[in-house]
Amino acid sequence: MNRVYTRQYKDQAMKLVTEKGYTPSKAARDLGIPTQTLKVWLDKSGWVPPIADPATPLSEDPAVLQVQIKELQARVKRLELEKEILKKATAYFASQNP
Secondary structure, three states, X not given: OOXXXXXXXXXXXXXXXXXXXXOHHHHHHHHOOOHHHHHHHHHHHOOOOOOOOOOOOOOOOHHHHHHHHHHHHHHHHHHHHHHHHHHHHXXXXXXXXX
16 A cells, blocks of 8 residues: 655655654654655655764664664665666777777
């Protein structure tokens, strides 16, 4: 079942991440919406996830670590896909040059 969310609701949900410092997973969990739904809204708004500060200590909470691992795995997968696309585009344009 697809739920319809108002613009105001979406904006408030995104503010939890963009202004309050929540992770998309935590904000979605707190609001009871699918994490992917919130991530789509954030992507469409142009939000870019902050890069973790290496000086920030890692949490020892296994649940937090699991969420971080999943987010990092998704990021790695996306970056690998982008890298492959760029490789193919580079090869294509190089072959077009006489």
